[in-house]
Amino acid sequence: MTEIFYVIVGFLLVLAVFDLFVGVSNDAVNFLNSAIGAKVAKFRTVLIVASAGVLIGAVMSAGMMDIARHGIMQPSYYNLKEVMTIFLAVMVTDVVVLDMFNSMGMPTSTTVSLVFELLGASFVMALLKMGGDGDLTLGMLLNSNKALTVIIAIFVSVAIAFVAGLVVQWLARVIFSFNYKKKLGYTIGIFGGIAFTSLAYFIFIKGLGDSPFIHENFRQWIGANTTMILLAAFVVTTVLSELLYFLKVNVFKIIVLAGTFALAMAFAGNDLVNFIGVPLAALDSLKDYLANGGGDPEAFMMTSLAESATSPILYLLIAGVIMVIALATSKKAHNVIKTSVNLSRQGEGDEMFGSSPVARVLVRSSQNVGSVLEHIFPKSVRSWIDSRFNKDEAIMEEGAAFDEVRASVNLVLSALLIIMGTTLTLPLSTTYVTFMVAMGSSLADKAWNRETAVFRITGVVSVIGGWFMTAGIAFVACGLVCLIMHFGGFVAMVAFMLLVAFLLWNSKRGFEKKEATVDNTVEQKMLGTSDPQQVWQLLSKHFVDVQTDVLRNVSEDYKAIFNGLESEDLKALRRCSRNLKAIKNIQQKVRKVELVALRRSPMEIAVERNTWFHLAMNCDEEYMYGMRRMLDPILEHVDNCFDPFSKTYVNEYRPVMEKVLSLLDTAAGMISSGDYSDYERMLRVFQGIIADLSALRKKHIDRMQREEGINFKTAQLYLNLIQETSELMNTTKHLMRASYHFAGK
Incomplete structure (x- = not known):
């Protein structure tokens, strides 16, 4: 004995x-x-x-x-x-x-x-x-x-x-x-x-x-x-x-x-x-x-x-x-x-x-x-x-x-x-x-x-x-x-x-993982330096990083929402809901830091660019509201075990989703690289997909009026998905415009 x-003393x-x-x-x-x-x-x-x-x-x-x-x-x-x-x-x-x-x-x-x-x-x-x-x-x-x-x-x-x-x-x-x-x-x-x-x-x-x-x-x-x-x-x-x-x-x-x-x-x-x-x-x-x-x-x-x-x-x-x-x-x-x-x-x-x-x-x-x-x-x-x-x-x-x-x-x-x-x-x-x-x-x-x-x-x-x-x-x-x-x-x-x-x-592994995901070095430098020119340079970099992350997060969540609806994956939809809440909290902190940095930037630059800065911030907020409006009805629908999403809707909408994901990825790459040489063409592409979504919405509304025995719950859900996707593209177009002008192009 x-x-x-x-053993006990050694362990202690x-x-x-x-x-x-x-x-x-x-x-x-x-x-x-x-x-x-x-x-x-x-x-x-x-x-x-x-x-x-x-x-x-x-x-x-x-x-x-x-x-x-x-x-x-x-x-x-x-x-x-x-x-x-x-x-x-x-x-x-x-x-x-x-x-x-x-x-x-x-x-x-x-x-x-x-x-x-x-x-x-x-x-x-x-x-x-x-x-x-x-x-x-x-x-x-x-x-x-x-x-x-x-x-x-x-x-x-x-x-x-x-x-x-x-x-x-x-x-x-x-x-x-x-x-x-x-x-x-x-x-x-x-x-x-x-x-x-x-x-x-x-x-x-x-x-x-x-x-x-x-x-x-x-x-x-x-x-x-x-x-x-x-x-x-x-x-x-x-x-x-x-x-x-x-x-x-x-x-x-x-x-x-x-x-x-x-x-x-x-x-x-x-x-x-x-x-x-x-x-x-x-x-x-x-x-x-x-x-x-x-x-x-x-x-x-x-x-x-x-x-x-x-x-x-x-x-x-x-x-x-x-x-x-x-x-x-x-x-x-x-x-x-x-x-x-x-x-x-x-x-x-x-x-x-x-x-x-x-x-x-x-x-x-x-x-x-x-x-x-x-x-x-x-x-x-x-x-x-x-x-x-x-x-x-x-x-x-x-x-x-x-x-x-x-x-x-x-x-x-x-x-x-x-x-x-x-x-x-x-x-x-x-x-x-x-x-x-x-x-x-x-x-x-x-x-x-x-x-x-x-x-x-x-x-x-x-x-x-x-x-x-x-x-x-x-x-x-x-x-x-x-x-x-x-x-x-x-x-x-x-x-x-x-x-x-x-x-x-x-605990050690979890803390290291958390530290690896939180990189606020730029934020600390922005708030730490007293040189207005350096603050502006850091803010510009931070702005690009933030907007790129926003677009990539939106892309991931948008894809997860549609896939969760198609496969009736309640866990994935709930995970997406938690993710949106976490991103919203992060965005609120980021906005405070960037507002402080903008006030400490050179006056002439801040006055010239602040409109585009606030437009971008509003787009970020609109993303969160739009994704929430898209997710909540779908989450409620799946959680209540209502009828599954029609295969007709899935097959009709999937090509639209693929095009939306491609545009979000292209927009993120453009903002991240700072290369806006394709900016005008991208705006036309956005306008085109918004028009396509408008036509799809009209087609679906007509279908709801004419077809007998249609499931109005899933039909309304699909209509909401189309409308919020259109808003998503419209918001992305505004974000592209704000980022373009904020970069001084």
Whole structure:
């Protein structure tokens, strides 16, 4: 029986590596979004700084492994088999839950995930033990106060972080304005002093304060002289900031990079337990069992887990290296960062979320509050404040989502709030704090205007909802897994190991497939560059790509609709319906991006070509409406098992369909290549097929009037198909015309 525990511990250690990857993918947003969003340095430079913080933080880990050992359960009441079951259930659930959120690009809390998984598995195991021993109680078997503290801290940290980000960023913007370099000589010293002192305090208290490598005497000296050290640090860094400013050094960039290092270090030092705490606790359990001579694992009680952990530095170093590799290579990490940066973006861009009723209510309520406040403050005060928030004067790096002032506030304030949590012994989640500070600061900066607020609030609500879902999903899922493992024994454990391996492989393959189908490089460049001429060149290319894709999608769906009608293939028709809905959502996003790009193009070109641009966009919309009008009656007809489409209609219409498909393909090729030498002839061909369809429609209407015993349902369906095909060709002719003139022909 001992061999199975070797397998479990080995699997947990392997799973720890995957957990480090998915955990870093999720938590990288905590310390990278500000530096990346403000473009303070090259992406590689930001990664190097963050990697240094992660590596040092991992090696100087604050000995937080105890939460996995006895933070939730009371291990002295559990035997080896029960503890191994709990640990395996926790790791299996943890990897799957975190990978699910990362694949969706939604940040969540690894701390909450771990705590509630431990709570769920321990709760189920406690109930099972209580069923066998009436003297045991939940209070004896569980450390329930810890979980309650985490829940309270979640609510508190979300609200406080958002409000603090809103207030502090508003004050910072009033002081600096968007044209922050104008009077920097008067303010940068104080701001730099506060920022650097806060970050130094954060590094020593949060990052190094509880490290086992810091000598106890030195730790006591820091504790006794904290105030003096902070005052000295403030004076020195204030003077240093002024000096650097006069030497033409960008102090904000240094603050942002220092903040990135500090948060990365604290993340690695304090959140490492979320990834390797459980596997190391399992390893220690097995070592203790073997050291005491083995025996019956169901009789060996895990009293040793009640003691504090002593993690070997080699394990911590290996974990740090794995986190650095994950940080540099994980596409999912970059996906999560994109969510946070997009929701904080100063200008308009590709909104990742749609609208929601909650967001609409919140936006409408805030507008009403704003109207009330306008009547309270004098007009002169409002005018002066508005002048400080003049976004036309904004100084941002090319491609940045927001400026360096906001990036500095995000990092420094996040660090201070986490320090407060540590001082008050509240287990604040770094994810919650950093994300909500970023959202509050973006709201204060008026990044959420009336055009984008409803989408971004929907995004924030979705992310927050995901956080709280994490707790429930982790608790229930882990409890269920633990229950199955308990009754299924080692067979169930092995089955779950194989299941997790398959799910991870499948998730990786699915994410790579999704990434391969989403190529928005041109969109990012369009929104990132400030050169109007380059914007126009990119927009022209993007326009061609989009219209080519539209025509090819229309061609595929049109063919699928007719074939589905002919063969009564309900699945194919439903698949086509879902495809049309997905394409419509994509088109809405594309249209927003292209409208922003058109406004940023050279004025003379934009004025000349905008009519044709909007005509093309209208054609795209008309395609969707027309295809829907064509599909819906056919889908209803087939779904209700009405009489099949007449062979007469099929044979009569198929040559028309082949000609339509050929024209759609030719039009797509012409737009894609930019070769309009055959443009005039193509227009005549389109006019000809429209005339043919008109004649076919008249012929069919006459047939409906004259023939006896005709099935009016299928006859009406055929008439609708002819009419919508005619509209399809008419729309394509207009799109050809719009593309021709938009290309400047």
